Amino acid sequence: MGADIxxxxxxxxxxxxxxxxxxxxxxxxxxxxxxxxxxxxSATPTANGGIRQLFSLPENIAMAQYGLAFFAGFHETMAxxxxxAPIGFRRRGYLFVSDDGNHxxxxxxxxxQAALGARVDLLDRAALAAxxxxxxxxxxxxxxxxxxxxxxxSHAALMGFRDKARNLGVDxxxxxxxxxxxxxxxxxxxxxxxGVALAADCFVLAAGxxxxxxxxxxxxxxxxxxxxxxxxxxVTSNEIEPLPFIKTETHLAFGPEGEGYAGxxxxxxxxxxxxxxxxxxxxxxxxxxxxxxxxxxLESLKLKRSWVGHYxxxxxxxxxxxxxxxxxxxxxxxxxxxxxxxxxxxxxxxxALAELILDGVYRTLDISAFGYARIAANQPYRExxxx
Ligand SMILES: Cc1cc2nc3c(=O)[nH]c(=O)nc-3n(C[C@H](O)[C@H](O)[C@H](O)COP(=O)(O)OP(=O)(O)OC[C@H]3O[C@@H](n4cnc5c(N)ncnc54)[C@H](O)[C@@H]3O)c2cc1C
Numbered sequence: 001m002g003a004d005i006x007x008x009x010x011x012x013x014x015x016x017x018x019x020x021x022x023x024x025x026x027x028x029x030x031x032x033x034x035x036x037x038x039x040x041x042s043a044t045p046t047a048n049g050g051i052r053q054l055f056s057l058p059e060n061i062a063m064a065q066y067g068l069a070f071f072a073g074f075h076e077t078m079a080x081x082x083x084x085a086p087i088g089f090r091r092r093g094y095l096f097v098s099d100d101g102n103h104x105x106x107x108x109x110x111x112x113q114a115a116l117g118a119r120v121d122l123l124d125r126a127a128l129a130a131x132x133x134x135x136x137x138x139x140x141x142x143x144x145x146x147x148x149x150x151x152x153x154s155h156a157a158l159m160g161f162r163d164k165a166r167n168l169g170v171d172x173x174x175x176x177x178x179x180x181x182x183x184x185x186x187x188x189x190x191x192x193x194x195g196v197a198l199a200a201d202c203f204v205l206a207a208g209x210x211x212x213x214x215x216x217x218x219x220x221x222x223x224x225x226x227x228x229x230x231x232x233x234x235v236t237s238n239e240i241e242p243l244p245f246i247k248t249e250t251h252l253a254f255g256p257e258g259e260g261y262a263g264x265x266x267x268x269x270x271x272x273x274x275x276x277x278x279x280x281x282x283x284x285x286x287x288x289x290x291x292x293x294x295x296x297x298l299e300s301l302k303l304k305r306s307w308v309g310h311y312x313x314x315x316x317x318x319x320x321x322x323x324x325x326x327x328x329x330x331x332x333x334x335x336x337x338x339x340x341x342x343x344x345x346x347x348x349x350x351x352a353l354a355e356l357i358l359d360g361v362y363r364t365l366d367i368s369a370f371g372y373a374r375i376a377a378n379q380p381y382r383e384x385x386x387x
Pocket of ligand 1: 035230231339342343
């Protein structure tokens with residue numbers, strides 16, 4: 001049986017789109033194609049689940065603000081039959097630290113964030129030391145603290161979206177798209193690994209780090225590739241004040257998690273490709289010394305677990321690609337290339353794409369600058385707030 005709308009990929013982005021479409025009651029038959037209901041290799045469960053307003057582009061800030069509000073009420077919005085959908089929402093803030101000479105940029109971004117209503121405190125070295133005494137601030141020029149930012153359990157949020165979407169009638173099919181056919185200037189059907197050809201009026205590509213290879217099946221060229229990202233969970237018995245999620249210009253990214261801390265050191269120039277296992281000694285050789293430098297209490301810690309996940313790296317400008325395939329098959333939409341921000345931007349992407357697909361325009365958030373036109377024109381719209 002065909003569908004009206006086929007969503008390729010049932011991670012948090014595809015599932016958010018499915019939910020926002022289904023809740024309108026106007027989307028018809030929505031099918032999500034997802035090969036792995038355990039999401040073992042998907043990005044979503046491997047993420048830190050951070051939601052922060054510390055961006056430079058107004059669209060990224062606005063999408064994060066929508067995500068913050070949405071996730072704050074998620075457990076109720078996604079409740080089914082009175083049963084809430086908890087996602088461990090914690091409003092414990094973010095801290096961006098300028099320790100590599102780019103303080104002018106961080107200060108300019110702070111201005112953009114404040115102008116859009118974010119509560120963001122610009123801290124000089126002394127103010128930073130007073131607020132977070134455990135930090136080594138000797139080599140820090142300034143920092144930006146956003147106390148309203150938050151983090152969630154991203155796997156629980158995915159399950160919440162998925163369960164609610166199914167509850168609203170969305171059909172999740174355990175299968176893989178292996179072919180995608182166009183005729184007469186429009187996409188017609190996808191071929192699934194099971195051999196079924198599934199026809200639809202409209203298709204949405206939300207296959208995360210696989211979006212480049214799936215897009216290529218129909219000739220949709222996307223600068224999206226998998227970028228491996230190691231994470232570590234560690235504990236210390238040393239006393240540390242409650243910390244926000246910390247990101248530094250020298251690429252440390254870590255924050256409180258359960259009884260300890262989770263994070264890593266994204267390598268933006270990591271060659272493209274999927275890796276299955278973390279490097280055996282990288283935490284000890286590289287990550288730990290940097291952690292201990294920034295937070296001397298972490299001189300003594302116990303590594304409990306390391307794992308890998310994958311960013312969908314947009315090599316043009318590290319900014320999401322959301323919208324219609326302008327200049328191609330115009331019944332194809334995409335939401336990919338989040339370059340590490342797809343959890344926080346999933347609710348806004350779902351809302352925006354549902355509006356674009358069903359009404360032909362963005363009504364709530366105008367994210368047309370994130371559309372495919374800039375990709376086709378090779379004109380980057382670069383986020384400057386990535387540290
Ligand atoms: C270590 C790490 C930390 C992160 N921290 C954060 C953070 O703090 N905040 C934040 O916002 N983001 C963070 N991210 C990024 C975030 O995880 C991703 O942007 C987000 O999960 C992307 O969701 P997705 O649904 O697009 O991708 P995925 O979750 O990867 O889902 C894509 C799905 O497509 C499916 N698929 C693949 N091929 C096919 C096919 N041929 N047919 C059908 N389906 C297919 C896959 O099985 C997969 O389930 C982090 C990522 C990592 C790796």
